Amino acid sequence: MSNDTIHIALGVDNNYFPYAGILITSILLNSPENNIIFHIALNEILSDDNRKKCSKFNNIYKNAQIKIYDLSEQIDKLPNLSIYTDKRFNKSILLRLLLPKMLDTAIKKIIYIDADMLCINNIETLWNMDIAANIIGACPYKEKNGQEQIKRLGLKNNQYFNSGMMIMNLRAWQEKNITEIIVECYSKFYEFFLLPDQDAINIVLQGNIQKLSFKFNRMLAANNRLLAAYERDDILLHFVNEAKPWLDGNTAAIDELYKKYMHQSLWNDIKFIEPDTAELMILAGENYEQKKDYKKAAHYYKKAAKQLFTENLQDNND
Structure with missing residues (x-):
């Protein structure tokens, strides 16, 4: 077993907590030799059912632990999302901006991942990425979509990054007060942001983001056979837009893959939507x-x- 504890962060509300649980299970099943601590931030008080599952998880797994952070007070102080933001989003997406400030300064780095992802290979490959010269490592948007976002925000660099998976140089993030700077950017310009947290991160950290391989954040649609392909050596699959893996009627391959991990998790009772x-x-x-x-x-x-x-x-x- 690796002596280096892997730290992984998620930001969810109570509705998304079960999906985070299935993602966490997929990480553990693909990384059985690693010690992993999952830092989960919420924008509301944890529900009784989620609390019980969380407690059971911590009793069952000897090489893993879930730590809960209630950031509802901090989230409430931030402006509401722009009217231009997709109605699927709520303020829980801003948790990824706040959580790094709350973490123990002894933690040097952390992987942030969205709950609408699935791990299919060992997460240690991502954890071992060296981003020491940058504040975060992330995967860019592909050419056409990326250029649209770069033009919209007036970015000086030629990359627009997805914030659904970030490996954070936590020490640099905390020393440079990145949470405060990004929150200030969001609070000042939120009315113009289509992708609130992501837009703010790309503006503030441009020039300080290391480009990572798409295998660490393979964006795909769970319900569209033309957009559901992934590579065998991919680490994290990211189900973007409305096409989530817990939606009824996905492709046979994605449905089988997701249910494989769901059935082995404590959250095997979720109802497909x-x-x-x-x-x-x-x-x-x-x-x-x-x-x-x-x-x-x-x-x-x-x-x-x-x-x-x-x-x-x-x-x-x-």
Whole structure:
């Protein structure tokens, strides 16, 4: 077993805590020889069910521990998200800006990961990355999307980075008061930010971010066969936008992969969520058709048709 304890941070609300639990389980199953401490920040008081699961987790795993940080008071002091921000987000996404300041100064570095990710290989490969000359290491957006964000924010460097996975040089972060600087940037310009925490991080840390391989943050869509591919040596899969792995009707491969880790976790009782837009319903129908489950495919095609009819009727009335 490695003597070097790996520190991993997450920021969630109570609704996302079970998904964080499944992610944590996938990390442990792929890194059995490592000691790992998971630092989980919340923007609200931990619910009874999540607290019980957390306590059970800490009793079961001898090489891992979950530590909880209630940052609701600090989050409440920050401005609400911009009206331009995607409605899927809430202020819990700002937890990644605040948590580094709360951590013990003896911790030299930490990996931050979003809860909508899954680990499929040993996390130690990421932990051993040397980013000493920079404040964080992260994966950039691909060319077209990246250039759009660079132009929107007026960035001087030619990279726009995803904040869903960051390895942080915690000592440099704390010494340079990065939390305070980024929070000030967010508080000043939040009304113009589409991706609040991510925009602020890219503005403040431009020139101090080490570019990492996409295998550490492979962005994909769980429900779209054209956008669900990943490489065998990838470490972390990141399910972006609305296509989450706990949504019903994903591709057969992603569904099988996610359920493999879910069933081995303490959070094996989660309920999969039904798609709520016509686009998601159509993709679910296509995936069930591929699985030869024609009854479920027809269910989602019918729901999609009904929703599209309702939306078009409303548009005509307007």
